[in-house]
Amino acid sequence: MSILTVLADRLxxxxxxxxxxxxxxxxDLLDPVVRQVLHVVxxxxxxxPATGPAVLVANRRVGMLEPFVLSQGxxxxxxxxxxxxxxxxxxxxxxxxxxxxxxxxxxxxxxxLLRAGHLATLPLGAAWRRPLxxxxxxxxxxxxxxxxxxxxxxxxxxxxxxxxRWQVTVGxxxxxxxxxxxxxLAELADEARAGVQAxxxxxxxxxxxxx
Amino acid sequence: MAMRVLLxxxxxxxxxxxxxxxxxxxxxxxxxxxxxxxxRRRLRRTTLHLADPRERRRILPVxxxxxxxxxxxxxxxxxxxxSAPQVAAARTSSGAIAVLGxxxxxxxxxxxVVRSGIEVYGRSRGSASVPDESVPPLPTTPWGRSLLGxxxxxxxxxxxxxxxxxxxxxxxxxxxxxxxxLGRYLRLPVVGFSALADPPFSVVEVDxxxxxxxxxxxxxxxxPLNVVGAGAxxxxxxxxxxxxxPWPVFGPELAVLRRLSAIPEHLGELIHRGRTAxxxxxxxxxxxxxxxxxxxxxxxxxxxxxxxxxxxxxAA
Numbered sequence: 001m002s003i004l005t006v007l008a009d010r011l012x013x014x015x016x017x018x019x020x021x022x023x024x025x026x027x028d029l030l031d032p033v034v035r036q037v038l039h040v041v042x043x044x045x046x047x048x049p050a051t052g053p054a055v056l057v058a059n060r061r062v063g064m065l066e067p068f069v070l071s072q073g074x075x076x077x078x079x080x081x082x083x084x085x086x087x088x089x090x091x092x093x094x095x096x097x098x099x100x101x102x103x104x105x106x107x108x109x110x111x112x113l114l115r116a117g118h119l120a121t122l123p124l125g126a127a128w129r130r131p132l133x134x135x136x137x138x139x140x141x142x143x144x145x146x147x148x149x150x151x152x153x154x155x156x157x158x159x160x161x162x163x164x165r166w167q168v169t170v171g172x173x174x175x176x177x178x179x180x181x182x183x184x185l186a187e188l189a190d191e192a193r194a195g196v197q198a199x200x201x202x203x204x205x206x207x208x209x210x211x
Numbered sequence: 212m213a214m215r216v217l218l219x220x221x222x223x224x225x226x227x228x229x230x231x232x233x234x235x236x237x238x239x240x241x242x243x244x245x246x247x248x249x250x251r252r253r254l255r256r257t258t259l260h261l262a263d264p265r266e267r268r269r270i271l272p273v274x275x276x277x278x279x280x281x282x283x284x285x286x287x288x289x290x291x292x293x294s295a296p297q298v299a300a301a302r303t304s305s306g307a308i309a310v311l312g313x314x315x316x317x318x319x320x321x322x323x324v325v326r327s328g329i330e331v332y333g334r335s336r337g338s339a340s341v342p343d344e345s346v347p348p349l350p351t352t353p354w355g356r357s358l359l360g361x362x363x364x365x366x367x368x369x370x371x372x373x374x375x376x377x378x379x380x381x382x383x384x385x386x387x388x389x390x391x392x393l394g395r396y397l398r399l400p401v402v403g404f405s406a407l408a409d410p411p412f413s414v415v416e417v418d419x420x421x422x423x424x425x426x427x428x429x430x431x432x433x434x435p436l437n438v439v440g441a442g443a444x445x446x447x448x449x450x451x452x453x454x455x456x457p458w459p460v461f462g463p464e465l466a467v468l469r470r471l472s473a474i475p476e477h478l479g480e481l482i483h484r485g486r487t488a489x490x491x492x493x494x495x496x497x498x499x500x501x502x503x504x505x506x507x508x509x510x511x512x513x514x515x516x517x518x519x520x521x522x523x524x525x526a527a
Contacts, residue, residue, distance in 0.1 A: 013451030016505075017411050019341045019443045019487040089337045091407035098410075108339040108346045112489050115343070 021098030044170035045077035053114040055145045056121045057192040058155040061131045073168040082119040111144035134196040139189040154195030213240035220285030222246030224389040228421035264306025274313040285326045290475040307361040315368035323376045325365040330355035334484035343489035352477040375433035382439040386417030402450035403468045406459035410485025411443035416507045426497045439490035442503040453512035
């Protein structure tokens with residue numbers, strides 16, 4: 001993809017923006033820059049399905065950089081471009097984030113992405129004081145995964161905004177509840193959160209003061 | 212079984228295309244078309260009744276005398292398409308009450324097809340970007356509220372008559388010869404777009420919208436269906452495709468632009484907040500393969516000759 005080709009496409013409107021506002025050409029264009037800024041190492045990429053929808057549930061500390069880290073890591077490791085949920089729906093930030101693959105964090109938005117066969121990344125609650133703790137996950141946020149029978153995959157991210165070095169660990173899909181309903185949904189959300197915590201504990205085993 | 216179809220909104224481009232398809236359909240025994248204006252082209256088998264939708268006393272005898280077995284209600288008036296916004300809202304509401312209300316009392320009625328739009332979902336902050344039919348409608352513009360009002364009337368009429376009601380929620384309908392505020396706006400020499408948002412929107416081509424109506428008439432689906440061309444474009448991108456000059460505008464300028472260009476509220480919302488929906492259910496139920504939105508936009512600027520109007524295979 002040469003700069004001239006991109007420029008010609010931009011001047012004639014021959015580029016694709018999907019229904020959610022994602023601009024794949026722009027993402028491809030920014031990829032070399034992002035690679036320079038973010039050094040992401042991904043472990044367990046084999047658990048991400050090569051095709052079809054899946055929900056990646058990931059921890060976050062503040063939540064500013066993690067969506068880009070996860071997207072970049074999964075893109076590098078699998079070639080698939082995940083869509084990250086949780087963008088603010090206000091201009092101009094919303095515009096920029098949508099172009100880069102963002103979407104608002106709503107169950108019906110997630111459902112639409114999954115029906116269209118996308119990989120979607122769902123953030124756990126922010127845990128800025130305790131970076132190695134998985135935050136909370138409201139069951140209703142993950143309801144579309146249960147309704148549409150889509151795999152839920154825990155992901156742990158550890159790294160630093162200042163260093164730009166990140167470790168992304170993808171776990172095996174969590175066990176699906178045998179039934180449907182509010183209890184099954186709560187169990188799925190608990191399983192997803194526990195899966196993320198287990199990956200964090202594995203990467204950084206808890207240290208006890210007198211152990 | 213032979214159908215007698217009452218078709219409202221026959222004077223519009225969409226109505227004329229639907230009437231033409233029904234005239235070519237051997238399963239249709241008779242067609243009565245109602246509107247304020249005559250269609251711009253000739254219809255051979257359709258009996259026309261011209262009346263303002265607000266004149267209920269002129270509409271009711273026509274419906275009762277014809278005793279339709281099917282109602283195709285396309286008589287929804289988009290603000291600034293064929294009439295001013297306030298008049299459009301009054302005509303949409305009054306026409307729906309008269310036609311759907313009278314039809315519900317008819318014993319022979321067995322199906323209703325209603326033209327609605329994805330404007331019923333609204334675009335409030337934080338709402339779903341690509342809603343499917345399960346998302347509760349929450350209109351944020353007068354046009355969206357008008358359409359939702361028609362939907363509710365149609366559902367009520369369907370319950371009274373115990374007949375299926377197919378509510379077709381169309382993306383903005385455009386076509387080279389279809390008068391619509393969006394089509395007019397995109398064909399201005401300079402097209403303003405929201406510099407801080409420039410969100411994506413989807414459209415549906417007018418011929419395909421007509422095909423969707425006729426297919427729904429035959430297949431009798433019950434409930435809402437989003438009829439939306441796949442893919443999306445932004446306003447700036449559409450302007451570039453049409454070789455217009457995209458002009459970035461900000462908040463206050465957008466308000467000025469709306470006044471200067473007579474942009475109705477729902478079009479302003481489209482420019483500022485975007486408008487798409489998930490049309491997967493309609494594709495499956497109606498078996499349609501709609502033209503992608505970027506291609507429809509190219510056709511809008513292309514001024515191609517009218518496409519042959521044919522019933523979809525298997526629709527009859």
